[in-house]
Amino acid sequence: MSKQKPSYDAERIEAARQAVWEQRGDFEAPRPAAGQARAYVKPSSPFTSGNLHMGHVRDYSIGDAYARFRRARGDAVLLGFGFDAFGLPAELAAIERQEPPADWVAQCGERMLGQMKRLGFSFDYDRVFYSSDESQYRWSQWLFLTLLEAGLIYREDATVDWCDTCQTTLASIQVEDGRCWRCHNEVRLIRRPTWFLRITPYLEENDSSTEKLENWDDLALSTQRYILGRSDGVELDLEGDGGPLTVFSPHRGAIGLASFVLLSPRHPEVDAWVTDPGVRDELDQMRSGGWDRSARDARSVPVFDTGTAVVGPGGDELPVLVSPLVDARFGPTAALGIPAIDDADRDIAARIGRIPAPVESDEDGGGAGDGAAGPAMAAPVAGAREAKRYRANDFSISRQRSWGTPIPVVHCEQCGPVPVPKAELPVVLPRDIKPTGEGNPLAERPDFVDVACPGCGAPAKRETDTLDCHFDALWLWVPAAVPPEDRGELMFEHPDLKEWLPAERLVAGGDSGGFVFDQRIVTKALRDIGPFSFLADGEPFAGCLFHEMVIADGRKMSKHLGNVVNPDELVERYGADTVRLAVLYAAGPAKTLNWSDGALRFANRFLRNLWTYSQDRFAAVENAPHDEAAAADTEFMRDRLRKWCDNGLARITDDVEQLQMHKAVRNITRLFERIQDFEKRVVKRRGQLDRADAEAQIAALVLLAQALAPFAPHAAEELLLASGADEAAVLPVSWPDSAAIPVAAEAPTATG
Numbered sequence: 001m002s003k004q005k006p007s008y009d010a011e012r013i014e015a016a017r018q019a020v021w022e023q024r025g026d027f028e029a030p031r032p033a034a035g036q037a038r039a040y041v042k043p044s045s046p047f048t049s050g051n052l053h054m055g056h057v058r059d060y061s062i063g064d065a066y067a068r069f070r071r072a073r074g075d076a077v078l079l080g081f082g083f084d085a086f087g088l089p090a091e092l093a094a095i096e097r098q099e100p101p102a103d104w105v106a107q108c109g110e111r112m113l114g115q116m117k118r119l120g121f122s123f124d125y126d127r128v129f130y131s132s133d134e135s136q137y138r139w140s141q142w143l144f145l146t147l148l149e150a151g152l153i154y155r156e157d158a159t160v161d162w163c164d165t166c167q168t169t170l171a172s173i174q175v176e177d178g179r180c181w182r183c184h185n186e187v188r189l190i191r192r193p194t195w196f197l198r199i200t201p202y203l204e205e206n207d208s209s210t211e212k213l214e215n216w217d218d219l220a221l222s223t224q225r226y227i228l229g230r231s232d233g234v235e236l237d238l239e240g241d242g243g244p245l246t247v248f249s250p251h252r253g254a255i256g257l258a259s260f261v262l263l264s265p266r267h268p269e270v271d272a273w274v275t276d277p278g279v280r281d282e283l284d285q286m287r288s289g290g291w292d293r294s295a296r297d298a299r300s301v302p303v304f305d306t307g308t309a310v311v312g313p314g315g316d317e318l319p320v321l322v323s324p325l326v327d328a329r330f331g332p333t334a335a336l337g338i339p340a341i342d343d344a345d346r347d348i349a350a351r352i353g354r355i356p357a358p359v360e361s362d363e364d365g366g367g368a369g370d371g372a373a374g375p376a377m378a379a380p381v382a383g384a385r386e387a388k389r390y391r392a393n394d395f396s397i398s399r400q401r402s403w404g405t406p407i408p409v410v411h412c413e414q415c416g417p418v419p420v421p422k423a424e425l426p427v428v429l430p431r432d433i434k435p436t437g438e439g440n441p442l443a444e445r446p447d448f449v450d451v452a453c454p455g456c457g458a459p460a461k462r463e464t465d466t467l468d469c470h471f472d473a474l475w476l477w478v479p480a481a482v483p484p485e486d487r488g489e490l491m492f493e494h495p496d497l498k499e500w501l502p503a504e505r506l507v508a509g510g511d512s513g514g515f516v517f518d519q520r521i522v523t524k525a526l527r528d529i530g531p532f533s534f535l536a537d538g539e540p541f542a543g544c545l546f547h548e549m550v551i552a553d554g555r556k557m558s559k560h561l562g563n564v565v566n567p568d569e570l571v572e573r574y575g576a577d578t579v580r581l582a583v584l585y586a587a588g589p590a591k592t593l594n595w596s597d598g599a600l601r602f603a604n605r606f607l608r609n610l611w612t613y614s615q616d617r618f619a620a621v622e623n624a625p626h627d628e629a630a631a632a633d634t635e636f637m638r639d640r641l642r643k644w645c646d647n648g649l650a651r652i653t654d655d656v657e658q659l660q661m662h663k664a665v666r667n668i669t670r671l672f673e674r675i676q677d678f679e680k681r682v683v684k685r686r687g688q689l690d691r692a693d694a695e696a697q698i699a700a701l702v703l704l705a706q707a708l709a710p711f712a713p714h715a716a717e718e719l720l721l722a723s724g725a726d727e728a729a730v731l732p733v734s735w736p737d738s739a740a741i742p743v744a745a746e747a748p749t750a751t752g
């Protein structure tokens with residue numbers, strides 16, 4: 001009766017399935033048919049670090065399961081992928097290895113793609129891109145020029161760390177205790193011209209549209225609100241030594257108690273209030289000084305008194321102070337200081353001699369509430385109107401690094417900064433640069449720097465700053481939707497974008513909120529400029545799932561702690577399906593996943609049991625006896641099995657649609673228990689399964705394998721093939737329909 005059944009051999013199974021997928025091109029994004037639902041699933045874009053870590057495995061296991069589920073339902077799916085390949089991590093690795101960053105990036109990318117394929121992730125690998133490819137960064141340059149034309153990019157002095165020994169600017173992570181990472185000499189802050197992205201025109205829309213986002217999970221939404229940093233309150237217009245000044249307060253009911261005004265050093269009118277030469281020095285120092293590196297605590301944050309004043313809402317003079325504390329709380333604005341009810345304001349007031357102590361000490365009314373503090377309540381102030389402020393603000397996008405997108409600008413003595421005409425893009429980055437950490441390698445390359453001015457033709461110099469990789473990331477969700485062969489010629493206006501955008505789901509780490517926020521801003525800008533006019537709400541992602549990180553022993557994984565879990569070792573030992581299932585099962589996306597081998601063992605045991613159990617039943621069905629009366633006697637049990645399958649499948653479907661894969665996996669394991677339970681009950685009642693029972697059970701096992709396919713695709717597909725069904729009937733996997741469980745006693749059919 002029993003044939004030799006293959007035991008569960010993950011390595012063999014996975015190699016077999018992966019070879020078939022590759023050969024058939026199963027994951028190439030199809031051209032959607034008319035009326036076909038389509039889904040562009042966008043997982044996070046990693047740095048080319050050289051190794052996938054468990055956080056990536058978590059991210060891609062979720063995105064891949066969702067993509068496979070949508071394909072199984074008959075939808076057109078694009079599971080796109082690309083590397084965030086420019087930037088400091090690659091440059092530092094290249095310095096350490098003394099090789100060009102381009103070479104390092106190519107090696108890392110190749111290795112990581114190999115890991116991803118071994119894990120069975122169903123990306124359209126033909127569409128993989130690197131942000132450092134010429135066909136890619138030319139569009140970063142195009143975006144820069146387009147935003148520059150629209151007034152959304154500007155150039156202004158900013159403070160950066162500078163090492164005199166190495167003759168280079170330093171990123172903040174290259175400064176350790178005020179010293180250079182490379183030569184350990186003290187660094188100093190210098191002012192230099194820097195390019196900024198203007199996001200303020202879109203903050204209000206990002207705010208109101210956040211409320212309308214469906215299919216965004218709570219973690220993703222809360223990061224958007226946090227980054228926006230909205231404060232609601234009131235504003236009013238005051239007059240003073242520097243002219244009119246609009247001031248804000250979150251404390252609606254208490255503005256009559258204000259005793260000073262705090263001005264941001266970045267307030268557009270700050271200069272009118274800082275006229276005294278001595279005070280002017282203080283402002284210059286604050287601007288070039290290191291407040292970025294100092295605490296945001298009101299007791300230690302830099303603050304100075306301008307010596308000027310405004311007439312407050314109660315008619316008394318309010319001293320005007322300047323401090324970046326305003327920026328950290330409300331953005332670059334002017335805020336009323338109300339020490340009577342606001343702790344931070346009380347700390348500031350205590351440091352400025354000109355401000356009297358609050359009138360009465362208010363024992364119970366402290367805290368930065370909304371101004372409803374009992375004894376401190378003051379009468380409403382005339383002229384106050386509802387207002388809000390956003391903490392999010394414009395940010396710098398240029399760096400003095402050689403491994404980045406060259407900024408397409410030429411500096412001419414006659415014309416000033418001149419944009420490179422779009423027709424002349426790309427401005428090509430020399431690929432053979434070997435950064436050492438010293439100087440600015442791009443500035444030392446005459447073949448790069450010396451150029452004719454696009455305006456007047458006179459000898460001029462190229463901009464030697466490059467774009468921060470955060471700028472590349474503004475549109476990293478776009479290129480996968482454009483066929484690779486078209487990317488050199490057409491990107492932001494490619495007709496396929498209308499097919500795939502907005503992306504159905506972004507799946508990203510919980511720390512990606514800043515990237516996503518800025519991607520939403522740039523989408524709105526490109527909508528208004530033209531190319532993305534088809535995205536009426538200016539949103540790049542219809543849905544978004546953020547997941548927390550993977551840790552070990554309750555701590556972040558790090559080489560230093562020796563607790564890094566290497567996905568390659570797990571795959572080698574247990575197989576890709578086990579690793580994928582374990583990572584999904586171990587925790588819901590909103591929870592930090594504290595890695596333990598328990599989940600691995602659970603997932604592996606489940607797969608082995610399911611494998612052996614199913615193979616045995618598939619082999620036994622042919623020999624099951626059939627008897628009309630016996631089949632009729634257990635019909636109600638088969639009916640119950642069908643209901644179990646119905647309910648289980650409904651739950652699993654719902655879980656996957658919500659990307660709650662941990663619940664889906666749990667419901668799959670429960671359904672397997674039900675199927676085993678069915679057999680036990682039939683055997684208990686009649687001693688053995690009738691052929692009708694065996695066929696119903698096999699239909700249930702097939703349904704289970706179909707539902708398992710998004711999570712453990714290799715084992716699931718091999719089981720479907722082993723079920724005795726025609727290959728064409730079961731592959732590619734379609735999402736199951738529980739009505740396929742045969743219940744009626746009369747009509748058991750021959751299999752095979």
Ligand SMILES: [Zn+2]
Binds near residue numbers: 163164180182184
């Ligand atoms: Zn140095």
Ligand SMILES: [Zn+2]
Binds near residue numbers: 412418453454456458
């Ligand atoms: Zn010129």
